[in-house]
Amino acid sequence: MVVYRTLIFYILVFAPFVLYGQLPPQHDSKTTDINKIEKLIIHYRYDQPDSATYYADWGMKVAKRTNDDEGVARMLNQMGMIDDNLGKAESSRQKYLESLEIYKRLHNNKGIIKENVRLGVVENRKGNYDQASKYFLTALKTSESIKDKAGIMESYITLGEVYASQKLYTRAISYYLRAEQLEPSLPFSSLKLNLYSDFGAAYRELRNFKKAIAYYNKGIAQSNYSEMMGLNISMTNGLAQVYAKAGEIDKAISLQKGALLKSRKISNFIREFLSLTALAESYNKIDPSVSSRYLQEALALARSRHANKQMVEVLAKIADLENSKNNFKAAYMAKSQQYSIADSFYFKDISARIANLQAEYELNKSQVKVQELKFINSKQVFEQRIMAWIIAASAVVLLVMGFYYFKIRKLNRLLNKSNTALINSNNVKDKLFSVLAHDLRGPLASVINLLGMIDRGWLSEKEKELMIAKLAVQCSASMETLNLLLKWGQMQLKGVFLNQSTIYPSKIIDRNILLLKESAEQKSIKIGKDVPAEIYVYADPDHLDFVIRNLLSNAIKFTPVGGQIHVTVREQSENRIRFMIKDNGIGIDKDRIEAIFNINNVSTNGTNNEKGTSLGLVICKEFIVANNGVIGVESVLAEGSEFYFMLNKT
Numbered sequence: 001m002v003v004y005r006t007l008i009f010y011i012l013v014f015a016p017f018v019l020y021g022q023l024p025p026q027h028d029s030k031t032t033d034i035n036k037i038e039k040l041i042i043h044y045r046y047d048q049p050d051s052a053t054y055y056a057d058w059g060m061k062v063a064k065r066t067n068d069d070e071g072v073a074r075m076l077n078q079m080g081m082i083d084d085n086l087g088k089a090e091s092s093r094q095k096y097l098e099s100l101e102i103y104k105r106l107h108n109n110k111g112i113i114k115e116n117v118r119l120g121v122v123e124n125r126k127g128n129y130d131q132a133s134k135y136f137l138t139a140l141k142t143s144e145s146i147k148d149k150a151g152i153m154e155s156y157i158t159l160g161e162v163y164a165s166q167k168l169y170t171r172a173i174s175y176y177l178r179a180e181q182l183e184p185s186l187p188f189s190s191l192k193l194n195l196y197s198d199f200g201a202a203y204r205e206l207r208n209f210k211k212a213i214a215y216y217n218k219g220i221a222q223s224n225y226s227e228m229m230g231l232n233i234s235m236t237n238g239l240a241q242v243y244a245k246a247g248e249i250d251k252a253i254s255l256q257k258g259a260l261l262k263s264r265k266i267s268n269f270i271r272e273f274l275s276l277t278a279l280a281e282s283y284n285k286i287d288p289s290v291s292s293r294y295l296q297e298a299l300a301l302a303r304s305r306h307a308n309k310q311m312v313e314v315l316a317k318i319a320d321l322e323n324s325k326n327n328f329k330a331a332y333m334a335k336s337q338q339y340s341i342a343d344s345f346y347f348k349d350i351s352a353r354i355a356n357l358q359a360e361y362e363l364n365k366s367q368v369k370v371q372e373l374k375f376i377n378s379k380q381v382f383e384q385r386i387m388a389w390i391i392a393a394s395a396v397v398l399l400v401m402g403f404y405y406f407k408i409r410k411l412n413r414l415l416n417k418s419n420t421a422l423i424n425s426n427n428v429k430d431k432l433f434s435v436l437a438h439d440l441r442g443p444l445a446s447v448i449n450l451l452g453m454i455d456r457g458w459l460s461e462k463e464k465e466l467m468i469a470k471l472a473v474q475c476s477a478s479m480e481t482l483n484l485l486l487k488w489g490q491m492q493l494k495g496v497f498l499n500q501s502t503i504y505p506s507k508i509i510d511r512n513i514l515l516l517k518e519s520a521e522q523k524s525i526k527i528g529k530d531v532p533a534e535i536y537v538y539a540d541p542d543h544l545d546f547v548i549r550n551l552l553s554n555a556i557k558f559t560p561v562g563g564q565i566h567v568t569v570r571e572q573s574e575n576r577i578r579f580m581i582k583d584n585g586i587g588i589d590k591d592r593i594e595a596i597f598n599i600n601n602v603s604t605n606g607t608n609n610e611k612g613t614s615l616g617l618v619i620c621k622e623f624i625v626a627n628n629g630v631i632g633v634e635s636v637l638a639e640g641s642e643f644y645f646m647l648n649k650t
Contacts, residue, residue: 032062032066034059034062034063034068034071034074034075037055037056037058037059037062037075038059038074038075038078040052040055041055041056041059041078041082042078045078045081045082045085046085046230046268046269046270047267047268047269047270049082049085049086052078052082053079053082056075056078056079056082059071059074059075059078060072060075060076060079063075069102069105069106070102070103070106070108070111072102073098073099073102073103073106073108073111073115074099076095076096076098076099076102077095077096077099077114077115077118079092079095080092080093080094080095080096080099080118081118083095084118084121084122089122089125089126092118092122093119093122093123096115096118096119096122097115097119099111099115100112100115100116100119103115109142109145109146109148110146110148110151112139112142113139113142113143113148113151113154113155116135116136116138116139116142117135117136117139117154117155117158119135120132120133120134120135120136120139120158120162121158123135124158124161124162124165127165129162129165129166130499130501130541131499132158132162133159133162136155136158136159136162137155137159139151139154139155139158140152140155140156140159143155149182149185149186150186150189150191152182153179153182153183153186153191153195154179154191156175156176156178156179156182157175157176157179157191157194157195157198159175160172160173160174160175160176160179160198160202161198163175164198164201164202167205169202169203169205169206170206172198172202173199173202173203176195176198176199176202179195180195180199183195188222190228190231192219192222193219193222193223193228193231193235194231196215196216196218196219196222196235197215197216197219197231197234197235197238199211199212199215200212200213200215200216200219200235200238200239200242201238203215204238204241204242204245207245209242209245209246212239212242213239213242216235216236216238216239216242217239219231219232219235220232220235220236220239223235226266229262229266229268230266230268230271232262233259233262233263233268233271233275234271234274236255236256236258236259236262237255237256237259237271237274237275237278239255240252240253240255240256240259240278240282241278243255244281244282249282249285249286252282253279253282253283256275256278256279256282257279259271259275259278260272260275260276260279263275269301269305269307272301273298273301273302273307273310273314276294276295276297276298276301277294277295277298277313277314277317279291279294280292280294280295280298280317280321281317284321288321288324288325291321292318292321292322295314295317295318295321296318298310298314299311299314299315299318302314308341311337311338311341312338312341312342315334315335315337315338315341316334316335316338318330318331318334319331319332319334319335319338322334328461328464328465328468332454332464332468335468339475371414371415371418372415372418375411375414375415378411379408379411382404382407382408385400385404386400386401386404447471447475450467450471451471453467454467454468498540498543498626498627499540499541499542500538500539500540500627501538501539501540501541502536502537502538503536503537503538503539503541503544504533504534504535504536505531505535505536505537505544505548505569505577505579506531506532506533506535506569508541508544508545508548509529509531509548509567509569510529510531511545512545512548512549512552513527513529513552513567515549516549516552516553516556519553519556520556520565523556523559523560523561523562523563524561524562525556525559525561525562525563525564525565526563526564526565527552527564527565527566527567528564528565528566528567529566529567529568530566530567530568530569531567531568531569532569535569535571535577536649537577537647537648537649538647538648538649538650539627539629539647539648540623540626540627543623543624543626543627544623544627544647546619546620546623547620547623547624547631547645548579548581550616550617550619550620551581551620551643552565552567552581553616554616554617554643555581555582555583555585555641555643558583558585558586558641559583559584559585559586559640560585560586563583563584563585564583564584565581565582565583566580566581566582566583567579567580567581568580568582572646575648575649575650576646576647576648576649577646577647577648577649578644578645578646579644579645579646579647580642580643580644581642581643581644582640582641582642582643583640583641583642584639584640585640585641586637586638587635587636587637587638587639587640587641588633588635588637588641589637590637593633593635596617596633597617597618597620597621597631598618599618601617601618620645624645624647627647627648628647628648629645629646629647629648630645630646631643631644631645631646632644632645
């Protein structure tokens, strides 16, 4: 009996870890000390996330059982950091927000500072720089209110990282210098090492190699022990990049090999992977065969850890390397593996979203049916009461009939409203499946046909190269269609989310012109602009960015080879800014102009037979209206079109 109990105990304890592919760490797994549990999570967070999750779940149970609200917040913070490391940005953000609310309720300023910093880091990685800066400034203000020098220093560092992410390195360094002034008054910590690393990266990008080398060497010298070895390896690779930029490839390779040995010594998967890919990049310039060997090692490492994101990244590098060596078959095989992993890893989430859209549509339809049945039931009750009141007294019947007349009219209005909602929902569903059936099924069928031709060996190497380029174009078009479809579907179900601020359109317009430059050059189209830098509007930056990009892309699509496009921004009135995107393309028929921003509009092919879904203009209109603006178009067939929209300054 004792033997069976022992066997059952081990099965219950170890089975979850067998499923995850590793055994539980050799520590006291039943400790109730939150501090010890948190140290174990930090120890395993990067290299053994499953073990870290195991301890975080256990710590959460302990904190809830002992009514330790601060412990719950700390465990949520650690769970968020585990998700962050795995690339689950939205999941980590939700956990940080929950932790922040607990710290606010407890009036724990240090916890508030910590969570604002983590939330800022998530937004910075997503490219939401304004939102990231708000979180970091909140952390700075709270740190200053309690005179927490470590919090102030970290806030300055993270604010600098926001500007570094935008390649504004001089501005970033100004914040790093403020953080450096606080360094002598604080004990040594990983925070100082992160500051040295940020300094080195910024000066490297500004090509001030002398200062970059000095900061990296300073950090490497102070981190050469086991507890800080991860940062030591990162700074060693950063220093190698400085030497590589300076043209000293031999020094760079020597440093990268040292970083690789250190990462293997401490069994740090992420840093070993980064060291291998860095060596491959360095050798690519002097010995492609060695570069290929390092890439294959990185691929094998990523496969051993089932790290899909890293596998996709290294397969892309392998394909580029083989392509540069004119080894098109190997390049094609690498690309095929990359797309296969991406399909299973990234598009699984997209499929789930589409399934959710369908499920929500079915739920809405069921709710409408319930309302209709309630109305029918109410009507039957009403008729029964009428019969009873007729018998009682004709006068009472007249009063009751008058009362129920108005009630029926109200119910009819509700029924009409429900029917209208059902019709709109059907239109959404019809548009959804129309796009899936035509705009996605068509390109995918073309991809299958092209792959079949390549597989049967009917094509020469040059034709294969052209076919692979066409495959990339088809896949990009399908991805763009899917993204538009998901964005539009979410807007239909959840509405338009606004995050308005004062923005200068010139930067957004310049960025999108640069982004679409290659598409325009393929058709020899010139894009001009007249956008004063001082003009500003009050709107959501992401919405304005989407509208500009979509209208520019449409202009390129419907402008013939050698055409012209001009972007103009002017003050319409004291508080109104007018944006105009004009082309000399094929124009729009008068019969189509009235429905151009309507969901029922049917998209036409561009001058080079480019495909579209008509969803882009629908989303543009919803974004502009949500930002208190108006949008319209003026067009003459065979002469060109001018799309315009207006936004407020305040």
